[in-house]
Amino acid sequence: MTREELLSLPVAVDLDTANRALTIGRSTGYQLAKRGEYPVKVLRLGNAYRVVTEELHQLLGVQSEQEEGRAQCA
Template sequence: MSAPSGPPLTFAEAFDLPLSVDLRTAARAFGVCSGTAYKLIRLGRFPCPVLRVGGRYRIPTAYLLRSLGIEERPVYAVDLEAGAAHAARLQHATHHGTEVPA
């Protein structure tokens, strides 16, 4: 049996994943090697839904995280600051009758 394709994903890495990931990344998240991941797909036993796109497998990140028991994305201080800044711009624009940049 082969070793996993790198160290398992950390929470920070998992929350920074794009909307879908390749099979190697999903295998890392589950702590298995790519060969085991392919075998699980062939057997219909991969722990989350897998999409076949062309000749490659893609795993939607939402399904991957849910399969790992992660139901919600945590809120980080940076997210709160960005949200507060956006709310302040909206409030300023409302009071001054100007458009709000996105």
């Protein structure tokens, strides 16, 4: 997944999208989520898993241009 694709994701994504961003296979991703060992926090909403996109950005070191600008000013 490119930087632009990562930055265009909604606030939370399904586990398949998070798996793709982290280059984790589907089966492995779901196994990790079920065991509570996924690399970022996973929210369980009924039968669905969701991942907060900001956590993916932090893990992958992806920042928007605005965030990069603020970091350089600090």
